[in-house]
Amino acid sequence: MSAGPNNLLAASLVEKDKNGDTLWTWTYPSVDEGLRELLLRKTCLAEKDSNEIVPFSFGHFGRMWYYVLTVAAGDSEPLAQVTHFTVIVHAKDFNPEKYQHLASILAETYRTTGNAARLLENYLSVVTRGVCSGVGDIEDFAVKSYDVRKAYIASSIKDVIQQLGIEAILVYTALLLKKRVAVYHPDIQQLLNIVRALPTLVWHRQNWSIVYPHVHLVEDELEDLASTSSYVAGFTDSSVESHANLYDVFVNVAGGAITVAPHAKEAFGMGKIHKDIATRMVQCSEDEDMTDQAMIKEIALKTKDLINNLKSLAVEDEETGEPVVTPDALRGRKLTPAMENFLYHLASAEGLVKF
The missing domain is CATH 3.40.50.11500 (DENN domain, C-terminal lobe)
Incomplete structure (x- = not known):
C-alpha cells in the first residue's frame, strides 16, 4: 500500500451473505494477501457461526493502524443478499474517533447505494481535499476537525x-x-x-x-x-x-x-516514591471533582519531578560532555538497592545511560 496525504493508506469492504459466507469485496488502492488475512481475522464477520457483532474496533500492525466498522445491511434493497458488512479504513495515525466518523460515512454510502464506486469517491475526496460530505444524519467529515491530543x-x-x-x-x-x-x-x-x-x-x-x-x-x-x-x-x-x-x-x-x-x-522493586505516586493516583481516581485531564496532569507532574531528580544525579560524560547516570553516581547517594536499581532502569529508558 502506498501512503497518500492525510495519513490514509487504503479502504476495504467485507461482506457476509445470507449463506453465512464472508467475502472480501473491494479494496482501494490495494492490500496484500497476508494483511488481508489478518484484517479478516479482526472483523467480527469472520466467525461463521458467531452472531456477535462488534460495531467498531481498531488495531495496530507494523506501521499501520486499522479501523473496523461493521453494520447491518438491514432493509437495503441494493444489498438484499447481504446480512452485514464491514468497512476497514487503513491509516498511518492513531485516531479512532476520526476514522470511525469516516468509516461511518463510507458504510452508510454503501448501505444506501450498494455501489463501491461511491465509496471510492468519498475516499479520494478525503485524500485530495481532506474532506467529504456526510450522508443522512452523519455530519460532513474534515481531517482538520480532529486533534490527535483529543484522541489520546x-x-x-x-x-x-x-x-x-x-x-x-x-x-x-x-x-x-x-x-x-x-x-x-x-x-x-x-x-x-x-x-x-x-x-x-x-x-x-x-x-x-x-x-x-x-x-x-x-x-x-x-x-x-x-x-x-x-x-x-x-x-x-x-x-x-x-x-x-x-x-x-x-x-x-x-x-x-x-x-x-x-x-x-x-x-x-518498590520504594517510597512508588508508594507516594500510587497513593496519589488512587486519590485522584476517587476524587469525583477531578477530571481525567487534571488527573493526567497530576501524574505528569509527579513523573516530571521524578525525572528531574534523576537528572540531578547525572554526571558529565568525559567523551561527549552529555549528562549521564552511572551506577557509581547512584551508589554514591546511598539509596536502597531497590531504588538504585529502579533509577538506573529509568535512566536507561530516558536515554541517560551510556552504552
Whole structure:
C-alpha cells in the first residue's frame, strides 16, 4: 500500500451473505494477501457461526493502524443478499474517533447505494481535499476537525485506575521503564478503552505507537510484537497469561490482578516514591471533582519531578560532555538497592545511560 496525504493508506469492504459466507469485496488502492488475512481475522464477520457483532474496533500492525466498522445491511434493497458488512479504513495515525466518523460515512454510502464506486469517491475526496460530505444524519467529515491530543485522552484513565486500584503503580512503572505490558479482558470494547488509556500515565512521551489494542495469539501478530521492545498489548484470549515470554507485566482486568513476570521482577522493586505516586493516583481516581485531564496532569507532574531528580544525579560524560547516570553516581547517594536499581532502569529508558 502506498501512503497518500492525510495519513490514509487504503479502504476495504467485507461482506457476509445470507449463506453465512464472508467475502472480501473491494479494496482501494490495494492490500496484500497476508494483511488481508489478518484484517479478516479482526472483523467480527469472520466467525461463521458467531452472531456477535462488534460495531467498531481498531488495531495496530507494523506501521499501520486499522479501523473496523461493521453494520447491518438491514432493509437495503441494493444489498438484499447481504446480512452485514464491514468497512476497514487503513491509516498511518492513531485516531479512532476520526476514522470511525469516516468509516461511518463510507458504510452508510454503501448501505444506501450498494455501489463501491461511491465509496471510492468519498475516499479520494478525503485524500485530495481532506474532506467529504456526510450522508443522512452523519455530519460532513474534515481531517482538520480532529486533534490527535483529543484522541489520546478520549478514554478515561480515572476509570482504569479505579478498576486496578493501588496495583496500578506496577503498570505505571512498566510504562515508565519501557517494559512490555499485556492486558487481558474478555470484552473487546472494554479492552480497547483500557489499553488506549494507559499511555496517558507517561504523558511526557505522548507515544501511542506502543499500543497494540487487540492481538490474536497467531504467528504473524506475535512476530510483529516481538519486533518492538516496549508495548501495551490487549488480548481477549485468557490463555495469554501462560505466554510469559510476551510480557513483563500481565494485567487481568476482569480478574482484578496484576502480575510481574519472574524474569522482570528485578526492575520492579518498590520504594517510597512508588508508594507516594500510587497513593496519589488512587486519590485522584476517587476524587469525583477531578477530571481525567487534571488527573493526567497530576501524574505528569509527579513523573516530571521524578525525572528531574534523576537528572540531578547525572554526571558529565568525559567523551561527549552529555549528562549521564552511572551506577557509581547512584551508589554514591546511598539509596536502597531497590531504588538504585529502579533509577538506573529509568535512566536507561530516558536515554541517560551510556552504552
